[in-house]
Amino acid sequence: MTFVLVVDDDPAMRRTLSINLRTRDYDVETAADGRSALQIVEERMPDVVLLDLGLPDLDGVSVLRRLRGSSDVPVIVVSARTEPDDKVEALDLGADDFVTKPFSIEELLARIRVTTRRTAVPEPALVVRSGTVRLDVGEYRAWRADVEVHLTPLEWRIVETLARRRPRLVRQSDLLHAVWGPGFERQTNYLRVHLAAIRRKLEDDPSRPGLFITEPGIGYRFVADDPA
Structure with missing residues (x-):
């Protein structure tokens, strides 16, 4: 879009x-x-x-x-x-x-x-490493501690949107619009549910996330150590 x-x-x-x-x-x-x-x-x-x-x-x-x-x-x-x-x-x-x-x-x-x-230019390939996590965004593959992790297509859209804008803040309304499209900008509960699932799959401690950071009431940002 x-x-x-x-x-x-x-x-x-x-x-x-x-x-x-x-x-x-x-x-x-x-x-x-x-x-x-x-x-x-x-x-x-x-x-x-x-x-x-x-x-x-x-x-x-x-x-x-x-x-x-x-x-x-x-x-x-x-x-x-x-x-x-x-x-x-x-x-x-x-x-x-x-x-x-x-x-x-x-x-x-x-x-x-x-x-x-x-x-317009094609989206570049993107591979990101952070701690034990490796994300190949272009191929939609993820690993944690060398074990491949399955993300749903919708979870990948959230991850890709945040990863391509890292480490900038992505506002809730912008993320909802990018993932679900027009008309969903107020459905912030969607983000809470799906980010919780993503954190359970990729974070070492989902209760204290180090990758997918919440800025309360504003939005989310993806923080990674370095690109591969």
Whole structure:
């Protein structure tokens, strides 16, 4: 599922984009200012950023410059500015596309599809070791103390989501959305039940987990000693 970060100080625009993107099965998070956007990117890398230039704290150009200083995340500037110089500056700084407001939602969706298709790369193979545990995420195989452990397909989706974002925090709603899809963001009891089963299979002491860490009321993170 493609994760889109919408950065715009206009509440109506954030709401319109969120509704339209979510109805088309995009995972969406919004930010009303530049600093919030940069914080979200640090915690959870989006697949594409829709960036307004007229923000109340850091302007969009400053946000774009900071993004390009630390990542290659695709950025589509969505702005009411129509001067050619604004467009040229944004593209020179590394924006992947520039859409002028007002725009057709279908056009914006097409630009998102093109941008994410152009920048998409296959998920890399991932093998992680920590203590007696070894996870081959690409092959969906797990061992504890050299004994192979069976995880269900749903348990693997949870493990893979956390392992690929390690050691960053994954919010409960994001994990539910990634594993079960839209409409399950409030079913936090699902996570408690399945994480308990995963811990029984992989943790040395499930009552004191060292791999699958709970941040109470917020989310979960996967902590491993080192990749293989």
